[in-house]
Amino acid sequence: MIHSSRSRALLAIVAAGVEFGTPSFADAPPTEAAKEGAKVLYQKGRREQDARDFPAAVRDYSAAYELTHNAGVLFYRGQCYQAKAEKDKAVDDYKAFLAFAANAKAPDEGLRLRADEASRALAGLEPEVTAEKARAAKAKADEEERAKAAANEEAARKGVEAEAAKRAAAAAVSGNGNGSGNERAAIQLTAPAIAPAAEAPPQKAPVYKKWWLWTTVGAVVVAGAGVGLGIGLAPPAAPPFDRQAATIPVSF
Numbered sequence: 001m002i003h004s005s006r007s008r009a010l011l012a013i014v015a016a017g018v019e020f021g022t023p024s025f026a027d028a029p030p031t032e033a034a035k036e037g038a039k040v041l042y043q044k045g046r047r048e049q050d051a052r053d054f055p056a057a058v059r060d061y062s063a064a065y066e067l068t069h070n071a072g073v074l075f076y077r078g079q080c081y082q083a084k085a086e087k088d089k090a091v092d093d094y095k096a097f098l099a100f101a102a103n104a105k106a107p108d109e110g111l112r113l114r115a116d117e118a119s120r121a122l123a124g125l126e127p128e129v130t131a132e133k134a135r136a137a138k139a140k141a142d143e144e145e146r147a148k149a150a151a152n153e154e155a156a157r158k159g160v161e162a163e164a165a166k167r168a169a170a171a172a173v174s175g176n177g178n179g180s181g182n183e184r185a186a187i188q189l190t191a192p193a194i195a196p197a198a199e200a201p202p203q204k205a206p207v208y209k210k211w212w213l214w215t216t217v218g219a220v221v222v223a224g225a226g227v228g229l230g231i232g233l234a235p236p237a238a239p240p241f242d243r244q245a246a247t248i249p250v251s252f
């Protein structure tokens with residue numbers, strides 16, 4: 001981060017204030033040993049931040065804050081979180097630092113400078129964090145909705161399969177004649193009624209297959225043959241007798 005000469009001087013004053021434990025503690029004042037340990041960790045964090053080793057700087061700033069609860073450290077830790085794109089944590093640190101700065105009994109120029117910078121950073125980060133949280137919430141809701149729809153679909157599929165299996169089992173029991181009366185009645189109610197096929201009327205034998213027809217035909221043929229034969233073998237009939245012709249004398 002590039003600062004003007006005035007800003008650098010003010011930041012140096014601020015750093016000195018943080019290091020040496022100016023009245024910036026929310027709880028009871030820490031022991032001298034705790035303050036010395038926090039000072040060492042804070043200075044180490046500053047070097048790591050300047051070297052852009054933000055994870056290491058966050059680790060040492062956090063350890064320094066645990067020893068003294070000096071909220072001035074949170075301003076620098078917030079910068080490191082912002083550089084790491086952990087925007088929600090940066091917002092929390094900037095807000096905590098601004099609350100500390102607003103309640104400071106004797107704010108100096110360095111404190112006001114850091115408060116202004118934290119306010120500007122917060123103004124840019126908060127809308128982004130809000131939008132990201134909204135997107136995350138929507139993605140979670142969509143995922144839950146998809147999971148719910150999939151569960152309902154699976155339950156419906158299992159219900160259909162169970163009903164089909166139940167019907168198949170009932171049909172099998174009915175086919176074996178082992179089903180109860182209620183089961184058979186239920187199957188009969190659901191099964192479509194099939195009318196029995198009408199029996200075809202018995203077919204009459206044709207006339208030419210009747211025995212009496214051929215017996216009669218045979219008798220007629222035999223009789224006809226006898227008559228014809230008798231006619232053919234009989235002597236020729238005498239001419240009709242004429243009484244008048246009999247009385248005419250024969251001449252020689």
